[in-house]
Amino acid sequence: MRDIVVVNPDHFSTFTNGYILSNIEFDRQHIWHPYTSAIDPLPCYEVTGAKGATIELKNGKTLIDGMSSWWAAIHGYNHPVLNQAAKQQVDAFSHVMFGGLTHEPAVSLCRTLLTIAPEGLNRVFLADSGSVSVEVALKMALQYWACQGRKEKHKVLTPRNGYHGDTFAAMSVCDPINGMHSLFSGVLNKQVFAPAPQTRFDQTFSEDDILPLQELFERHHHELAALIIEPVVQGAGGMRIYHPEYLKRCRQLCDAYDVLLICDEIATGFGRTGKLFGCDHAQISPDIMCLGKALTGGYMTLAATLCTEDVAQGVCQGDPGVFMHGPTFMGNPLACAVANASLSIIGQGAWRNQVAAIETQLKAELTVCRSLSAVQDVRVLGAIGVVETRSAVDVGRIQKQCVEKGIWIRPFGKLVYIMPPYIITQEQLSTLTSGIYDILANL
Numbered sequence: 260m261r262d263i264v265v266v267n268p269d270h271f272s273t274f275t276n277g278y279i280l281s282n283i284e285f286d287r288q289h290i291w292h293p294y295t296s297a298i299d300p301l302p303c304y305e306v307t308g309a310k311g312a313t314i315e316l317k318n319g320k321t322l323i324d325g326m327s328s329w330w331a332a333i334h335g336y337n338h339p340v341l342n343q344a345a346k347q348q349v350d351a352f353s354h355v356m357f358g359g360l361t362h363e364p365a366v367s368l369c370r371t372l373l374t375i376a377p378e379g380l381n382r383v384f385l386a387d388s389g390s391v392s393v394e395v396a397l398k399m400a401l402q403y404w405a406c407q408g409r410k411e412k413h414k415v416l417t418p419r420n421g422y423h424g425d426t427f428a429a430m431s432v433c434d435p436i437n438g439m440h441s442l443f444s445g446v447l448n449k450q451v452f453a454p455a456p457q458t459r460f461d462q463t464f465s466e467d468d469i470l471p472l473q474e475l476f477e478r479h480h481h482e483l484a485a486l487i488i489e490p491v492v493q494g495a496g497g498m499r500i501y502h503p504e505y506l507k508r509c510r511q512l513c514d515a516y517d518v519l520l521i522c523d524e525i526a527t528g529f530g531r532t533g534k535l536f537g538c539d540h541a542q543i544s545p546d547i548m549c550l551g552k553a554l555t556g557g558y559m560t561l562a563a564t565l566c567t568e569d570v571a572q573g574v575c576q577g578d579p580g581v582f583m584h585g586p587t588f589m590g591n592p593l594a595c596a597v598a599n600a601s602l603s604i605i606g607q608g609a610w611r612n613q614v615a616a617i618e619t620q621l622k623a624e625l626t627v628c629r630s631l632s633a634v635q636d637v638r639v640l641g642a643i644g645v646v647e648t649r650s651a652v653d654v655g656r657i658q659k660q661c662v663e664k665g666i667w668i669r670p671f672g673k674l675v676y677i678m679p680p681y682i683i684t685q686e687q688l689s690t691l692t693s694g695i696y697d698i699l700a701n702l
């Protein structure tokens with residue numbers, strides 16, 4: 260038997276010249292952060308706590324959170340109900356494999372999801388992240404057609420400016436230019452891209468908006484397995500808010516041309532846009548729907564792919580007769596228990612007034628940014644506020660200014676945006692919006 264190797268901390272730069280590296284310096288030298296260079300990383304700020312709509316830094320600063328940790332922490336941090344659910348589940352069991360076993364937290368979660376989801380969705384596949392739930396959705400669509408003897412239906416139609424995750428199939432349906440993945444274009448599956456929807460949420464819908472999509476359906480329907488779209492708000496591909504009629508037409512075109520509709524509600528789900536799901540603005544039901552992010556109130560990673568009975572039956576007819584996917588942490592009980600607690604808070608309904616109040620305040624307080632020379636556009640829907648600048652901003656510089664002002668946002672490209680926890684107070688939100696105004700006024 261081999262001896263256990265005792266790791267020499269020096270190998271990991273815990274010490275440099277006899278000094279212990281601070282966490283921040285160790286992090287900078289060894290840990291990769293999202294979309295960040297290993298050679299010249301953006302600065303990071305060390306967190307020691309988070310509560311409600313605030314994040315506490317090690318340097319003693321308290322920041323008002325404008326990001327909900329990327330759309331997820333809708334009820335705020337350190338929520339007593341979510342904490343209690345996690346603690347209770349830890350004491351029962353944290354994880355068991357989902358192959359051949361099931362448990363109350365998963366069953367209860369899937370019951371609730373199917374009760375609140377758009378009509379017709381009847382089966383749930385629990386996945387471990389948003390990107391994986393998109394992989395699962397695409398795989399379901401391809402397997403569905405393959406099992407009907409229609410293997411030629413293997414492409415996916417999607418509007419430009421979309422974002423669906425960072426894994427390979429998900430990357431193939433992200434905007435090919437904006438989508439952060441252009442480097443991989445040579446190896447990604449070739450999908451069919453439509454122009455992005457142009458009619459804004461509150462404009463009169465223009466018929467011209469749907470014509471290019473209709474033409475693509477006519478030309479490609481024989482090879483299309485599915486259309487994938489983020490309902491009403493295109494998130495990381497441009498933070499664009501479009502007219503629900505476009506989504507309604509997507510449903511109609513999918514029906515007319517025998518193509519499955521996949522709605523990616525990972526960012527828009529659970530009230531963020533002012534309705535429980537983005538689909539609800541258009542009163543449509545997809546064939547397949549992806550959920551994630553706020554599913555656990557931002558406590559831990561969990562996602563779900565829901566589908567209709569028709570899709571489920573279609574996928575499992577013929578060879579191989581099963582759906583070929585099964586992550587190790589599928590249906591993790593701890594994550595399901597917290598998701599159940601989060602959904603119980605959603606079920607109480609306070610989010611409706613909270614999101615409506617945030618929308619009113621964002622409209623009032625962010626619109627003034629339009630007068631700034633650096634600003635191109637301002638758009639708001641539900642608890643989402645976007646300020647688009649004329650040229651790309653310096654993220655590191657803006658974040659430093661934000662931290663000095665006691666607020667937390669994370670812009671990308673030309674997009675300075677906020678989507679705060681629903682429980683944010685009016686005063687906290689004003690601190691965020693006035694901070695953004697001041698920073699953009701001095702760009």
Ligand SMILES: Cc1ncc(COP(=O)(O)O)c(C=O)c1O
Pocket residue numbers: 388389390391393422423424425489494495523524525526551552
């Ligand atoms: C619409 C949408 N789909 C998919 C994803 C990927 O989710 P995850 O980061 O959990 O893999 C995201 C993440 O931002 C998203 O906004």
